[in-house]
Amino acid sequence: MEEFNHIFDIDPEEWVNVLPEYQKNIITELLNMHDPEEAASSWLEATIDNNSPFGGEKIQNERKFFDIVKKEIQKLLCGSPEYKTERKELESLIKGENKSAIISVLSAAIGVKIGLAAVFLAPAIVVVLMIISKITLKAWCEIRIQ
Amino acid sequence: MFFPEIAKVVFSIGRIKNKIFTPLGTCLLLKNGIFATASHVTNGNDENLYIRLNELNFNDYQDPHVNKLKCISAKIVQIDPINDTCLVSIEQNNVNSTLVVSDTDNLSPGEQVTVFGFPHSTDTGRMVLTQQTCEIGAKIFLNSGGIKSKHIVLNIQSRPGQSGSPIIRNSDLSLIGILIGAYVPSSKAGIRLGNIDPQSLHQTTHAVSTEYLRRMLP
Numbered sequence: 001m002e003e004f005n006h007i008f009d010i011d012p013e014e015w016v017n018v019l020p021e022y023q024k025n026i027i028t029e030l031l032n033m034h035d036p037e038e039a040a041s042s043w044l045e046a047t048i049d050n051n052s053p054f055g056g057e058k059i060q061n062e063r064k065f066f067d068i069v070k071k072e073i074q075k076l077l078c079g080s081p082e083y084k085t086e087r088k089e090l091e092s093l094i095k096g097e098n099k100s101a102i103i104s105v106l107s108a109a110i111g112v113k114i115g116l117a118a119v120f121l122a123p124a125i126v127v128v129l130m131i132i133s134k135i136t137l138k139a140w141c142e143i144r145i146q
Numbered sequence: 147m148f149f150p151e152i153a154k155v156v157f158s159i160g161r162i163k164n165k166i167f168t169p170l171g172t173c174l175l176l177k178n179g180i181f182a183t184a185s186h187v188t189n190g191n192d193e194n195l196y197i198r199l200n201e202l203n204f205n206d207y208q209d210p211h212v213n214k215l216k217c218i219s220a221k222i223v224q225i226d227p228i229n230d231t232c233l234v235s236i237e238q239n240n241v242n243s244t245l246v247v248s249d250t251d252n253l254s255p256g257e258q259v260t261v262f263g264f265p266h267s268t269d270t271g272r273m274v275l276t277q278q279t280c281e282i283g284a285k286i287f288l289n290s291g292g293i294k295s296k297h298i299v300l301n302i303q304s305r306p307g308q309s310g311s312p313i314i315r316n317s318d319l320s321l322i323g324i325l326i327g328a329y330v331p332s333s334k335a336g337i338r339l340g341n342i343d344p345q346s347l348h349q350t351t352h353a354v355s356t357e358y359l360r361r362m363l364p
Contacts, residue, residue, distance in 0.1 A: 020224065022361040026228050033291075034291075039291075042228070046185075046227035046291055052329070052330040053230075053326060054268070054309040055171045055268065055306075056168060056169055056171060056267075056268030057186075057189050116191050117190055119222055119223065
């Protein structure tokens with residue numbers, strides 16, 4: 001876990017800049033209205049008020065995508081053996097401090113695991129990394145374990 | 147209005163499992179192998195996501211239950227669940243439509259628009275590319291996560307399978323919206339009759355402005 005400490009030693013707002021402009025604008029607007037966890041949930045579990053969608057897959061009202069995403073980020077960043085390979089890939093990226101690549105690796109690795117597209121997960125992952133940047137990775141991992 | 151070439155740009159999108167194509171909605175070819183649909187059609191998941199090619203001439207009789215299908219794998223390249231818009235791409239990046247992506251800002255209620263999609267494809271498997279012409283009933287804001295975005299009300303009944311359908315403005319043939327569903331009042335409990343939510347049976351269809359889709363294009 002220590003090997004990742006310094007990537008979070010930045011202004012938390014910097015993480016948002018790695019997103020495409022349209023996602024950056026929406027996440028910024030959501031963060032202005034809600035606390036970070038609510039903002040990420042609003043993105044992942046979005047539904048439009050008073051609208052009955054006509055797609056083929058039933059959208060459950062009580063989706064908990066963000067809880068799942070947090071759990072997987074915890075496994076990856078806090079040292080679970082499940083993500084040993086991905087952590088090595090992340091270590092090599094950290095040297096270049098390429099924030100876009102870090103988000104890409106995290107989104108792709110977790111996306112494969114939980115069956116969601118990386119581009120859909122990226123804004124929620126950005127929000128989690130913003131939270132970690134505010135309190136340090138060690139503190140976040142300890143809070144998550146409790 | 148007549149759109150004889152529409153079958154070359156509007157398709158059913160779905161998932162293939164155990165060699166069976168299950169429709170999820172409708173999509174529209176834009177440019178360079180990129181297609182537009184509604185975000186909730188894909189649910190943010192592109193595993194086993196395929197676009198079903200049409201083997202039809204729109205002026206001919208369609209067989210609603212053709213079993214031989216040619217499908218192309220698709221991946222999500224951009225997605226905005228708040229405004230319910232999504233772009234998916236296929237490997238072949240040399241396929242294009244000539245549709246101009248506009249928006250709903252300069253429209254007036256009462257204007258004629260045309261919808262193309264596959265009604266009932268997701269609930270009954272009926273695969274019929276269908277044209278519906280209707281009027282714009284209103285321009286409205288709809289809320290998602292506290293963000294209000296631009297939508298139009300279409301004076302027509304739509305059904306499952308039509309999410310992702312393009313809305314074409316008749317006066318200039320530009321793309322102005324993507325169909326996302328029908329109005330339903332807020333209620334925590336309801337009933338279904340024959341797997342139909344009676345509250346969705348009315349002529350108040352919602353489409354999101356393609357202003358949001360345009361922002362996602364490369």
